[in-house]
Every structure is written in structure tokens, then in C-alpha cells.
Amino acid sequence: MSILARKVAAGLDTAMDRTVAPGFTRIGMGVRSRLPGWPADPPPGALAGRVAAVTGATSGLGLATVEELARLGATVRLVVRDVPKGERVRAEILQRVPGADLRVDRCDVADLDDVRRFVAEADGLDDLDLLVHNAGAMPATRTESAQGHELTMALHLLGPLLMTELLRPALKGSVDGARVVFVTSGGMYGQRLRADDPEYVRGEYSGTTAYARSKRAQVELMPVLAERWGTDGISVHATHPGWADTPGVVDSLPTFHRVLGPLLRDARGGADTTVWLAAVRPAPPGGLLWHDRRDRPTHLLSRTRTGDAERREMWEWARDQAGLTG
Template sequence: MFLLKLIQAWRSTAFGVYGYLNFTRSGFLEHAKNFNREDMERRIDGKNCIVTGANSGIGYATAHGLALRGATVYMICRNKERGEDAVSKIQSSTGNQNVYLEVCDLSSVRDIKSFSSRFKEKDIPIHVLVNNAGLLENTRVTTSEGYELNFAVNVLGTYGMTELMLPLVEKSQPDARVITVSSGGMYNSPLTTDLQFNSGIFNGVEQYARNKRVQVALTEKWAEKYGDKGIGFYVMHPGWAETPGVATSLPSFSKSFEGKLRTSDEGADTVIWLALQPKEKLVSGGFYFDRAEVSKHLPLAATKSYHDAIAIDSIVDTLNSFM
């Protein structure tokens, strides 16, 4: 028990120091000195892109950035009114009218299946699927389908959307790609098969970190499983960005770092970069931050030993049973 507490204390300290130096806006500006401007000048006219959780924050910035470069963008939002407003703003600011709203609640397997069925009728290739929708709910909330809410959106929603849309993603090979927005918070958590936090006292922040670690593991699994289908799978984290979600879920953190957090555009930068780069320059299954592949584990944080094929396969089996 003492050793576990010591590891957890070190993990938290290492994450805090590393995050403060790298995840804040000053970290982005420092890393941006090495960015290649030409990387973001590529046009993707005629490419079809789906962005989940697209009406605000990083999702909105991602949808805007893709539309600005000529893509046809399908914005998946839970709220119809906010979604319509976001679509209108992007159409107006980019001049790209090929931006559409798709209403879907990512916390509901039924809703995801219904959306997938409707969308497949379009029979169009999806060149880029961005799994951005995310949630940090601090108290335990159970969905109407019986799932813990954070898990339902962050893990089951991401998994269901990806698996169900893969037939359309495969149509766009060899340029097909799936990009999942994780969080640097996952550095604080080892991979666990306790997906719905059934053991111990529920902690929303810890559950969010667990969920985001699972997203990294799922990306590895998808890259391994579907590598021969011409689809690239990438996961990234945006750093600490000032978004409506962060302000609502982590008010103390947001206030403490006021003026130091990244903008939504800076948080979305690597998502857009991953969507634009030639696939031969990217590593499928890789974890990206500020336009570079980075380690999935902090030194001496004792998370790597849990990140094995047995645990990942067990998680996938569980998710499949829910689908």
C-alpha cells in the first residue's frame, strides 16, 4: 500500500511538472518555433470529414480548420440548436457551404447505431473521422442504457462510432484515417479493465484519465487489427486548453491557470495537422502532441507494465459485448 501511494504521488508530481512546462500556452508557443508552416497549407477539397462533439471547443476549432481547407465536414453534435448555430458560423467564416449537422448523442449506443445506419445510406467515403467528443462528469451518473456517463461518452461512444463507421472510412483508402482526441491526463493513469469505476470511491477526474488511457490503447489495437485495410489510426492530446468543457468540469484548475491555457485553435492544431499530413509521415497507432509522436508513458510512472495485449483484448471484448 505504501509503495502504491508513493508511485501515485510520483506520477502526480511528474505529470504536474511535465504538464506545466509543456501543456500550457507557453509550451505550445515554444514548440511552435519548430513547426513547418507548409504542413498546414495543404488543401483537402473533396475530402469528407466527420468531427464528433463539434459545436464548441476543440471540436469546433477542428471542424472550422478542416472546412477552411476545403473539406466537406459533418459536425456531430448532441444539441440540435447549438449544432445549427455552429454550422452557420463556420459556413459564414470560411465561405465553405459544405458543412453539415448530424445530431447524435455519443452517450447512447442506440443513438450511435441509429446515426450510423442513417449516414451509411449516403454511401460516401469518409477520409477523416475525428473522435473528439468527450466528457468529464465529477459525480457518478448512469445513462438510460445503464452505463457510467464518462465511460459511455469517452470510451464506448468512441469505440462504437469508430467500429460502425469503418466500412465508410475504408472506402477512402489509402488516405483513410481515424484521429482520436485523448488527454495528457492519461499520463496519470495505468490501463485498467475496471471500465466503469466499479471498485472504490468514484472520482470523476480519475475516471476521465482512465478513459483517455483506454483511448490510447484502443488506437494501438485498431492499428494492429485494421492495418491491412489502408486505414491510419492516430491518437493525440491537445495540451491544457481553455474550453467550455474545462471551465465547467474543472473550475478550480481553469481559474488557477487563467491566462496560461491554450486557445481552442492551439488545442486543435495537431488534430488538423494529423488530418493533413501524408500518411507515410505518420505512425499508425502513435500518440501525438504538438505535431510530433511522443511517449505514451512518463518516466518511472509505473503505467507501462499495465499496458499489455491481454488487458487491451479484455477491454475490447467487454466493449463488443455492449455493442
């Protein structure tokens, strides 16, 4: 492949990313997957012998992630709030992926006490190779977790931080290095980090803004988490799915879904980079934001850029609220 062809492909990819709409839709992935330099799909059996845990696994991106990981041979734990629904989803996946090794575990990721219970009681999680933080919510009104934290920040940041920290011994034992993936959102591009108001107690509450703020916090803390967990051979990544057609989008953003429905990716397309990050060997560099199998900038607007002091303040707040030490 010529250098010119690669440059043209990279330029087109970047242009779609910076203009947002083309790159985030199904068109973006359709074009990129045909460009020179598109990374190869993981080979069959790429995750044979590996154990993965996926939160929010009963619908949308989580369900698609579980199914694709199972197709690649992984043993997958479905970490869900609703166990009967989780068992139904497990049965559905087994019809499409006969012989898949799947198990359902109960955990409300927003409830820090329940996260502690889940890790303490979970059987067979002594060895873990992959942890996907996919559970998400976008409440219309300000809602608090069991510990009194604003729900989106508890569910998208505090719960995942605590769960990963408690599972570090299991992840540390991964043969070729464990991976942690935060499924974030392109919506975070419109928000700056709010270390001054992490619980969203100031101003008029907006569910979409709260969601985007919590996702911005995930992305901003990637370098900190990569350094913290990297000492145990654990690589941490964030990936955003673009605009995907999921039940969460239908329920929380009905107008957006009605207008852009034909251009939205299906759940499998939205989960593609999460699965690729889980299976590609060797592991990609940690601490980065990924979309369509390529690391992406964390800011598209100058007004959202974060300074080191603000990032440090956010990390110290999250660390303390999640009860992490060190």
C-alpha cells in the same frame, strides 16, 4: 540545418514534454513551433475533396477542429447531440469561412443504439476520409449511459469504437487512406489502465479520475485498433491537446482554469495536431499518441505502465460491450 541544432531542438522539446507544465501550456506550442524541425503547416486546399466527421463539434476543440478542416477545403459533418445548437455553430463558422461545406447530424455518442441509428440513417456518408472522436464529458457524479455503462467510458471509448466499426465500409473507400483520430487528454498520464474495473463501480467516484481512466483506455488500445482497422487501409491516431481554454475546462475544472487561465492554449492551439494529423501527407504511423505534431510516450510514470494481459482484458471487455465481432 545542422545535426547539432536538431539535437538541441529535440532535447528542448522532450524536456518540456517530460516536465509537463511548460509543454502542455501555450508556451510549449509557442516554443516548439519556432524550433528547427517543426513540421510545416498543411498547404491551402490540403483537404479539398475529402469528407470529415467530427463529434462534439459545437464548442471548444470540436468547433475549432471543424473550422480549421473547413479552411483546408474539407466537407465537414458536425456530429452533435443538440441539432439547433449545431446549426447555430454552422452559421457562425460560415461567417468566418464563407462557402464552407458543412452539415449537422444528430448523435449521442454515449448511446450505442443512437450510434447505430446515426450510421444507418446518415445520408452522404458512403465515402468518409476522416473521423474525429472529440465528444467528451466529465460528470461530477457517477452517471450511466442509456445502456447502463459508466458515462465517460461509454462516451470516450465504447461509442467511438462502435461508430468507427460501423463506418468501416465508408472509411475503407477513402482514396489515399482514411484516418481516425481520438482526441484524448494529458490527464491520462496520471492513471493506469483499469481493466479490472472499467465501469468504475469500486471505491469513491471521482469525475476527473473517471475521465482520465477512459482516456487512458483510448490510448492503451491504439495498437489494437491500428491492427484491426489497418487491414482496411485506415490509420488510427490519438492526440492530446495539452491544456486548452475550453468551455469544458471552465465548467468541470473551475479552479484549474482560474489558476492557469493565462497560460492555457486557445481552442485552435489545442486542435492544431488533430488538424495536422488529418491533412499531412503521407499519413504518419498509426497506433501512436501525438502532441504538438510529434509522437509522444504513452507513460511518464512507471506506476501507470500496462502489461499485455491487462490490455487484452480491456480490449475484450470493450469489444464485447460495443458489440464488435472478431
